[in-house]
Amino acid sequence: MTNKDLAELLLPGVSSDIEYYEKKYPERNLKEGAVVTRFAPSPTGFVHMGSLFASFIEKKAANDSDGVFYLRIEDTDQKREVENGITGIINDLKNFDITIDEGMTSENTEIGNYGPYIQSQRKEIYQTYVKHLIEEGLAYPCFCSPEEIEETRQIQEKRKQRIGYYGRYAKCRRLTMEEIKEKVENGEPYIIRFKSPGSFDNKIKVNDLVKGEIEFPENDLDIVILKSDGLPTYHFAHAIDDHLMHTTHVIRGDEWISSLPIHVQLFKSLNFKAPKYAHLSPIMKEEDGKKRKLSKRKDPEAAVSFYHEKGIPVPAVKLYLMTIANTNFEQWYDCNKDKTIDDFKFDFKKVSNSGALFDVDKLYNISKNYISYLKATEVYDNALEWAKIYDKDFANILEQHKEYAIKLFNIEREQKKPRKDYSCYSMIKSQIWYMFDELYIDVKDYEFQTITDEEEISKILNLYVTKYYDENDDKDTWFNKMKELASELGYAKEVKDYKNNPEAYKGHVGDISMVLRVALTSKSMTPDLYELMLLLGKDRIFSRYNKFIKGN
């Protein structure tokens, strides 16, 4: 029996004509230096922050070079599949404004000429190459049961030897054609393994775009390439797909780095040109003083949907991702405020090769800055868009009071040093609720600061309401009246006066305005009081103040 007969016995009905596919998926017609990248997730749930980070870089690298970025679904493990997994991935990408040039566009549609972009539909292709490999004598069937594999693993452990299917432990590699034939005819289940030509004693050097040159022992494991369900393993699918789809740069998490010897060997044996590799360190999280990988199960911030729910603007998240991807970005951006991420040239060499700790504070800071430079109408639009999904009541209120809300958002905005108080859209409501009757509640604890005496508060507010308030006052007039009010009650008109001579006064004008602020809003931290009063109007101001005025 020849290898060809063996191939036919193992994969009957499958063609071994790899030329067909080589022709079907020709070299891409791209300009010199164009980078082709892919995001290749498994549909096992939602996108993880680390994956988003990788896809962001993949997209960026492709864009920078006028290349192609595509989405390939790796669903060769049907046990782990999740319903609507592809839709989840597509939505997460969409939410982050990461668009694809090719690949899956829904559970069962796709665009691009190098498909199918879902591995379960590429079975024929993989099997064709597997059959070809068998014919070449580079692959063979393995009849070992999981129990047998486990047994040899234990033997290897006992003998303190390397674990795996290699050398003398690769039993089925030595099976004769006759033995194979007999087993197949007996209906024994089998898988296909790659016949590794490598030796553990040989060293190979692989260049990684992020990690630099790494030296490994050559792979000598006869890895599984075709599983009993007829689908390929990751390693094999990676080699076939990235070759046929002409990926130039494989960017992925560094948990893959130890399989690199397998991959380069596979590419070589298949006569494929290997892509360039960039292995990204995982994003870490600190817990109990220890670093660990950000986990989708334990850390809410690991789920990409988290940012959507929080209402952190997508551009802000991208800005943050860019700063951890290339730390020189932050300084560049600082000097090029008018430019965008698209103008920045991503550099693989500048990617940190140790895992970065995910810094939520930093993200919020970036987000806060980003929001502070938006126009009031943009803040309104974005906040409304967020609220429509996550807080319908608030959305209604915003819609009913559009002009009012925009004026509110405009306070201390659109100036050289804009006010920075919103780091995400979900926190807006908790900062401005007192400006809307629908949300206003009479809280128990007012955050009065220096003046807390009820009599005094009553006196101050009463005087303000009866003598000083005039809805037609401009800011300077209002400001001066505050000083008059302070003076009339024995407080210093200027803070400086009080500081110079604290004995002479009960306090200063700042203490007075704090009373007015807190009685009106219940909070000690608010935007400019004059502006707030202007928006709130006389009726609301009086009714809120009257509650504090004794004898009313």
Add this chain to the structure above:
RNA sequence: GGCCUGUUGGUGAAGUGGUUAAACACACAUGCCUUUCACGCAUGCAUACAUGGGUUCAAAUCCCGUACAGGUCACCA
């Protein structure tokens, strides 16, 4: 256990043999400014780059060992 990678402040990090013995940003602290907060400004925050040894006139930067951390050793990706 084998193999691979990493280790600069609270965080992200700049720095790749020698001009000012560690840039910049976030966080934190204090002060100034301000009728609050935010903003802004100023100052402080690593006696030293995990550790031991070596190479060198000279090392955070090169080499070796150790420790610690992470990854990986599936018919999972």
